[in-house]
Amino acid sequence: MAKVTFVTPDQESITVEADSGSVMELAVNNNIQGIDGDCGGVCSCATCHVHVAAGDVTKVGEASEIEQDMLELDDNANEFSRLCCQIEVTEAIDGVVLTVAG
Amino acid sequence: MKKSAISDPFEKARLEQGVSEIDDQKDPVKMVLGLKDVRKCAHNWKTYQSGAAPGRIVVPSEVHIRDTRQIPFEVDPPEHKSYRDLVEPWFKRPLQDEYKILLKQQIDALVDDVLARPSVEVVEEFALTLQSRALTLLLNTPYEESDVWIDWGTHVFRSEDSDLDADKANILYDYIDQQIDNAIASPTDDLYSMLLSSEVNGKKLTKEEVKGVMILTFAGGRDTVINAVTNTIAYLAEHPEALRHLQDNPDMTGKAVEELVRYFSPLTHMGRVATEDTQVCEHAVKADSRISLCWASANRDERVFEKPNEIMLDRKVNPHVAFGFSHHNCLGATHARQILSTLLVSLASKVGSIDIHQYHEKIEDWQQFQRKVGYDSIHVTFHANNK
Numbered sequence A: 001m002a003k004v005t006f007v008t009p010d011q012e013s014i015t016v017e018a019d020s021g022s023v024m025e026l027a028v029n030n031n032i033q034g035i036d037g038d039c040g041g042v043c044s045c046a047t048c049h050v051h052v053a054a055g056d057v058t059k060v061g062e063a064s065e066i067e068q069d070m071l072e073l074d075d076n077a078n079e080f081s082r083l084c085c086q087i088e089v090t091e092a093i094d095g096v097v098l099t100v101a102g
Numbered sequence B: 001m002k003k004s005a006i007s008d009p010f011e012k013a014r015l016e017q018g019v020s021e022i023d024d025q026k027d028p029v030k031m032v033l034g035l036k037d038v039r040k041c042a043h044n045w046k047t048y049q050s051g052a053a054p055g056r057i058v059v060p061s062e063v064h065i066r067d068t069r070q071i072p073f074e075v076d077p078p079e080h081k082s083y084r085d086l087v088e089p090w091f092k093r094p095l096q097d098e099y100k101i102l103l104k105q106q107i108d109a110l111v112d113d114v115l116a117r118p119s120v121e122v123v124e125e126f127a128l129t130l131q132s133r134a135l136t137l138l139l140n141t142p143y144e145e146s147d148v149w150i151d152w153g154t155h156v157f158r159s160e161d162s163d164l165d166a167d168k169a170n171i172l173y174d175y176i177d178q179q180i181d182n183a184i185a186s187p188t189d190d191l192y193s194m195l196l197s198s199e200v201n202g203k204k205l206t207k208e209e210v211k212g213v214m215i216l217t218f219a220g221g222r223d224t225v226i227n228a229v230t231n232t233i234a235y236l237a238e239h240p241e242a243l244r245h246l247q248d249n250p251d252m253t254g255k256a257v258e259e260l261v262r263y264f265s266p267l268t269h270m271g272r273v274a275t276e277d278t279q280v281c282e283h284a285v286k287a288d289s290r291i292s293l294c295w296a297s298a299n300r301d302e303r304v305f306e307k308p309n310e311i312m313l314d315r316k317v318n319p320h321v322a323f324g325f326s327h328h329n330c331l332g333a334t335h336a337r338q339i340l341s342t343l344l345v346s347l348a349s350k351v352g353s354i355d356i357h358q359y360h361e362k363i364e365d366w367q368q369f370q371r372k373v374g375y376d377s378i379h380v381t382f383h384a385n386n387k
Helices: A023-029 A054-060 A065-072 B011-016 B035-043 B079-091 B097-115 B122-139 B145-151 B166-185 B191-196 B207-220 B223-238 B240-248 B250-264 B333-350
Strands: A002-007 A013-018 A049-052 A081-083 A096-100 B019-022 B029-032 B270-274 B278-280 B283-285 B290-293 B351-366 B369-384
Touching: A002 A023, A013 A023, A049 A054, A054 A096, A065 A081, B029 B035, B035 B290, B079 B191, B097 B122, B097 B333, B097 B369, B122 B145, B122 B191, B122 B207, B122 B223, B122 B333, B122 B369, B166 B191, B166 B207, B191 B207, B223 B240, B223 B250, B223 B333, B223 B351, B223 B369, B240 B250, B240 B333, B240 B351, B250 B333, B333 B351
Parallel strands: A002 A096, B029 B290
Antiparallel strands: A002 A013, A049 A081, A049 A096, B019 B029, B270 B290, B278 B283, B351 B369
């Protein structure tokens, strides 16, 4: 079981947990504001953009080249950006804090 | 080649030049073919604008048959955002449970109907009917209104004689004018009334602006949805194992929808007008000339997609641009996705196999490129699922 904390555009901090699936699915299932996941998680729509807390980058890992290409054209992207449909929920990400890029 | 296959006519030009120029009513269009280039140009609204003369970013151009600006489609940032923010929540309604239930009822009833018939012409008797009925949900108008749209036939703009038929376009425009007047006289809870009572930047929408949103809603989601639905039937006819796979793995439905729209790319391309002298793939683009973002080519880019010409229903990473990209991504995408996923679930549950009889492919003629986008007609028989 992994706990993930989302910080929404309204600065609300919401901690939810799951043991499988993608972080995008976890967010959508819990109605996290600003995470739409329109394409269902195939890295096509960029509506699940988050900024990973600086201390959690190693836990979450790096974006693939395809994901980086998507993020490159997102106006809110920075070095901490990830599309959370591409982050799997595993014990390895327990405790991470993700800020919705909006 | 299989009857349901859609080949990629852009491969050679995409690999060798990255762009290819076609003429369109003496207003040439430089088609951008690679996925990364398409995305970059789509994102760069300052250099490649949508807010040109109404109809000019559409290929073939509609400047001679339309004066109304489609909204938010033919508006650039920053004004674009206010319009988009206004309509976005309405076009996300397909995610609501009540909407999903009604859509499922419509589609299940239609599938039951075609299963009971010996032969069905899919374009007119299935896809057009499905699209028109589903549009009543998107507009929140009475179900019976779909009969009017079905009577218009498969093309709002195109007749058999011409790609750009002003008389047919006027049927739609006059209809929308009348519906707007009706909504002014007696408001309901439909899309017309919502728009008429809305403000953008402190100003009520004008009738012309409401008309611009409505034309976009009708035109953008008609041929595209009809082709996607028809192509889906053709594909499943030749891949009955996919029906069983979807029946046994309903979690796969979302990925299957994304893969089908990537492969079909129901909208081949969409134009932009350059605001300055620039270049794409080292080819000069002059100010006030047109480029197009070729979604169909980008979606077969072998530098990004493994086995791009194969349908892999469980494709996990699928960065397609079938619904466009960036600010102007398809407003109707939520509705379209809901239609296709509901259709797949219904077919997987009810249909065992589909036989294709005679068919006539719809080929778009872009001069050096001939692209199959769907079917003018395709006759099939649906057989019930006994599993």
